[in-house]
Amino acid sequence: MSYALSGLASRKRSGSEDSWSSSEGRDASMLNVETAGIVATSRSGASTTSTASDEGVVLEASRHNTAEKPPNNKEKGRRRKSVQIIIEESGKKGRYTLTADDPEFQDIVRSSIEREASKLSGKSRNRFRDLVFTRQFTTFDRQNPRGAHSPFYGFFTLFWLAMALLLVKIAANNWRNQGSVFGRAEILHLMVDRDLMVMILTDGGMAFSTVFGLVLQRAIARGYLTWGGAGWIIQSLWEVFFVVSVISVSFYREWSWTHTVFIVLHVFVLLMKQHSYSFYNGYLSRVYRRRKLLEQKLEQLEEMEAQETPGDTSPTPPTEEAISATGMDGASPSTKLHHRRSIGPKYSTNFSKEQSEIATMAKAIEAREPLNAEQIQAFTRGLETEITILDEELRGKCTTTGNCYPNNLTLPNFIDWTCLPTLVYELEYPRQDHINWWYVAEKAAATLGVIWIMIIISQAYIYPVVIEVVRQKEAGLTLDQRWKELPWVVSDMLFPLLLEQLLAWYVIWECLLNVLAELTRFADRGFYGDWWNSVSWDQYARDWNRPVHNFLLRHVYHSSISAFHLSKMGATFVTFLLSAVVHELLMFCLFKKVRGYLFALQLSQIPLAALSKTRVMRGRDTLGNIIFWVGLFIGPSLITGLYLIV
Template sequence: MAHTNGSTYTNFSSLNGHPGLSDEGLRSRRGDSHLKPEFPHHIDEDALSSGRSTPLPQDAPPSMKSIHQAKKQKRRKLFPTVDYEERVSHFDPQSKHHDFRGFFALFWVGLFIMVLTTGARNIKETGRVFRTSIFSLFTDDIQGLAVSDLLMVASTSLTLPLHKMWRARSFGVGWGNGGYICQYILQLVWLTMWIYWPFARGWVWTHQVFFTLHTLVLLMKMHSYAFYNGHLCETEKKLHQLDKNTLSTEPKSDTALREVLAYELTSPTGLTQYPRNLTWSNYLDYLLCPTLCYEIEYPRTPRVRWNIVAEKAAAVFGCVFLLTLTSEEFIAPVMRDATARLQEQHTVLDALLVLGESINSLLFPFMVSFLLVFLVIFEYVLGAFAEITRFADRRFYSYVTHDVPLPRVFSSSSYFS
């Protein structure tokens, strides 16, 4: 995913080449005014319709007409965005990047040889193909882990009804005058509760690692959904405020602001706009989409290829097996041996030599584990969910190489500072 670099805007200032395009800055230019945007009595429906939605009524307010026109435009958004494109992974057979295809095949050949030699050695030493001490951890309280994870995912859905409440300004509280603070408090309480949960349950370390990582992912998803929609809520509010202008003339700055705000409320493809995205189906789709950055709409593939889903799922289990095998055979024994040897040392120099030898023995297994973790997350798990949801942008590892989602996920609150 390509990152569109952009500064953080406060009070909608410095928008699209209009320096100081805030409410105060725009309305201070009293000398620049022209007729308020009007439409002829006999409106051409093609002019008001994008061809993909119902034409607007004749008496539609200017804000609705601006949104309708904005669906046909392409420009830079106010919110720091991620440009989602329909493209395949570098590891996909259809990718144009063939330079490291041979190295990729060699990597898997090397792992296959590692499995064969490890199995042969274990048969000779223990009479069994593989050790099972770590494998046995996966089945420990697996039902409790599944139920807890499902409840954690379901608890994030509080964000949607809360946002609808902020938008309706229930109890006089909107997003910009206290709603985002309540969202911060909710996220803090939510994070504290679910981070504590695996330790309170006394789960084994494999369950704790999985649950904690999933907690952090859901926290970022929840934050992005809440604050991006909060930004759109304030944008809609400002746009409707422009409709209250009853003067026969309107400053040019107001017209420019109306166009910018209308475009901000529309999806990149122009097929929908805020607040039509505030549905349970849209939220569930976002939870399943392999991205941390919420967008009203994402590019989609024409259909789900279930053979690819099966292939990705099999690859996930294969990588988990290889990760467990690497830990079981090449990491855990070194750690146990180092612990025993360190207890026998009486000088600092001897202890440092044991540490150096152990670290040297762990370098290659850790490198293999890192590569496998990268593959299982950014290529196979996310690839499977992308195929199921028809999410078209498969360049997931841009998150790591270009740090794409962090500005969007963590700096969104600055719009209301």
Template structure:
């Protein structure tokens, strides 16, 4: 359900498809217009107050900064415990099903509870509280994916070893292991279609005057496995199980095929160089922590080198965009913080545009600047951290596209897991995933605002009937209307939540 491939983000200047897009000029126009708007704001502020900014927001952000940095460092370093936990699972000291799963979830819940409690004890402003809570969620998801994948692979390895034992016993009944391999190789010769002469990778032994090519049995097996290899994966010469999958005995062939499939699961899907449990190490986990993904894999598509100029470009883009975001928040959002006495409609109108611009800037900072910079530093080649969410015609499409790392995590570890583990239907799994996501968002809002209101939870759950309505063929065909409704909802959503949580 989740695959990784070398891809570039939409707004990366190295993306050939985006660079040739007919609407690329509007991207440039957006930044120039925003820059001119901010400059005019600075000039107006200097004329009225004597300074471009009053730095009230900066004072709030820098409050208890050292404690926040140390707390975040402790949070990140504490996740290294899961390497020891995975080691214990791989050696059989802890059975993942179900003792390991219970310990894993207790630890994740404790980690999140400690972080949330700490933010309340420190009485931090909403910026610090929100940052640590969100980062705690990120760490919790990374830990969950790491342990879930390694726990599942431990189970797969156990089944693979049991199947290999059955396969060896079945081979002994057929005259021994070597005899079974020879019989399978002979069967492969008979099943293979003629091999094209002249292939560089195929050494041919053609006697003088002969019109028939003779190909080594193991060469034929290698060619066969190359055709079966997944997404260009170089698996090298065929394993005994791959050869025995062609054995005339149906019992041996079926056991060999089943063992081969399990071995594929235990091997990295990109280059095939990592086989579980070789991946369980502090070095591998640290690399995974640096990689901007929430789904753990034995292997990821990698780049060849780090480009210093690319990292510099993303760093400059980060600081420049953050300066714009800071100005927008301090000048157009904080002074207009709603109160119960203010007009509800007026507050919505005043905050709609500043919140939308701030959202776009924050999106660009996180998914284009930060994620791409960390991807470059970790040699991570899959840069599709978002898709064209601005073209969304429904809320389910938006939820799939705007935050791909979280979406892939929910898809694999919540949606798919609820179907396989709890036997839920697709509709039931979707509802469960929506509730899980909505509760997580509501927890963040409770920490930030110090209030429990469930406004955001209700709005997110309300998307489910809206999604069903949007799938009506008459509505689904009108993509322009769907996109207009989507943008109106996004425009209204941010100020609506702000007014609801702050004023009420």
């Protein structure tokens, strides 16, 4: 059974954008709605209504959702008569919280909101893709109703029980062989014996230096620079300097791999945060300048006197199509706001080169060409409508005008953004009402505990293999002799590296990001999807790391299309290429040599993703999932073995 959102009605504007905000996660369980109710209609035509006033959003069931995958035979046979929906007061006048635990309902509501937002904003090649942030929990979070009642919850318990027994086994072997349950703890000594404070100070200085983006944006907002001129060039050069200088410090200090991994990963996180903050605010600065220019033109137009008969040089009056498109037919700008696209580029500030109705009006006003009363009235309505459109763009996701551009360019806002567990900058995000400190303590303890487990597994099963390969190289074994050892090295690290990969993912995307989200009251916990069910590599790339995926989607994929006019295929290739370069750079920092193994395997995901869409693989989800897990199982140990041996 599938649903389609047939309409969004009676949204309260009161100077604010829709409060439906969101990332592309699929597991939303709570939505902030400015409407008062929901009407759910079943296939049979009967309806269940929950309303608090006459306003509402209509959710209509259809035979299938054309934007989604058609239901399979099992889904067709499973027809539910109702879906439980809870609507609670949010504490703010006219706003309510909708809660629905049903996964199908959540998926369809999110996709419907995104489609509606796409219709409202037009289907032009926007500079920035509009993401939607909603209230939701991660899959393995105990707060998630779906996770707590999952039929596979017992396997989650079994996994951690197995981890506990594994640690007991390792401790017993260490006690028997070395007289200590901790063994020699070489990895722990690598982490704490040398340059620990230097690394912490470097990390702090690195985070503090990101305030450069705030300083630059404030200078642009005050008119000292323009983003379209020198602004974006200065920011880009700073980002290059930022990455190169931090990586150079790690090389100069000859840090161990533990320090290097932490610093390099954090430098790229801060790089993406700076880029998103600066380029989005830079775009808004151009919108802000355009609005100011149009306001100036509107003031000039008000000072002009209407001519009874236009001269020969007067501009041609707007056509009926232009009047209808720009809201000049007598209707108020707010009425036409969501039934049209902006008459010109929202960020253009050069009316002499711009080809649009607004540019024509601006040039006519600037030239002081004689206009009759009808033309002045039409020009006034067109300019006011365009200014209203730009006001909405500057407001973004803000539910109040207090944080819209340029009011958001403050140090508290920047610090708050730096701490948020997202890489895509927005003016406002859905927030929780309070912090659950017991939850913070629970997740913080889990973070430290999982890191400790990873250290013990690395010490027991990975470190000895690495040391043996290094010893063989130092002993003078030829490359041919070392090649013969590759299969054994790969087999020895298969299970430990797969386990480390799973634990590293869990500690970052389930534990650490949830700690940051709780401390910042960040409500959208859609940090990952069910990537373990992936049937193709492009699905895995979308689901296993949603924050980075959203960043690449907005600032690489869609920016490549809008700024460089690439095709979708070209933008996809550029996105994978950039990801491959960054992964190979991490390998270079770790092994101090360039081999390109990881770079090649990253790019191989493009043909593999294309293969999954062919007739041979289409519909064979089990086979696709097997191929995915085989690659995830063998890939890390194969790559590590290649970099160690060659």
